[in-house]
Amino acid sequence: MAAEAPGQARQIHGSCHCGNIRFVFHWPGAGDSIPVRACGCSFCVKHGGVWTSHPDGRVQLSSDDPARVQRYRFGTETADFYICKTCGVAPIVTSDIDGSTYSVVNVNCFDDVDRSELVESTTDFDGEATEDRLARRQRNWARLEMVS
Numbered sequence: 001m002a003a004e005a006p007g008q009a010r011q012i013h014g015s016c017h018c019g020n021i022r023f024v025f026h027w028p029g030a031g032d033s034i035p036v037r038a039c040g041c042s043f044c045v046k047h048g049g050v051w052t053s054h055p056d057g058r059v060q061l062s063s064d065d066p067a068r069v070q071r072y073r074f075g076t077e078t079a080d081f082y083i084c085k086t087c088g089v090a091p092i093v094t095s096d097i098d099g100s101t102y103s104v105v106n107v108n109c110f111d112d113v114d115r116s117e118l119v120e121s122t123t124d125f126d127g128e129a130t131e132d133r134l135a136r137r138q139r140n141w142a143r144l145e146m147v148s
């Protein structure tokens with residue numbers, strides 16, 4: 001579990017449209033703005049995926065009905081997009097690296113964050129070597145916990 005000073009983390013709640021896939025992002029720092037990345041890959045452009053994470057954060061993921069969660073991989077096949085089979089929304093992406101699972105969440109799935117807190121940048125990691133990609137995720141993505 002990541003070090004987390006009591007009272008200094010905020011909890012951001014997110015979900016797919018029907019509520020089957022839910023996450024709680026334990027975000028360090030109460031008043032900071034949230035950097036978000038509109039991914040330029042072909043899946044995210046088509047799907048409206050806009051992502052954020054925090055290396056010192058922690059994400060708890062849960063699903064009412066895991067049978068209605070589709071995992072989708074493409075390209076380097078090193079990341080899993082979690083897509084709700086009922087409503088079609090993709091709230092989270094995970095990547096397994098060296099025995100740990102790292103994650104980014106879709107800010108369009110946030111339920112309790114004001115849009116004015118989101119600071120957007122566009123990046124495109126197409127063409128990045130797989131090894132560099134995994135190292136970057138390990139540096140920047142939050143640890144994931146599954147909650148039943």
Ligand SMILES: [Zn+2]
Pocket residue numbers: 016017018019020021084085086087088089
């Ligand atoms: Zn859903």
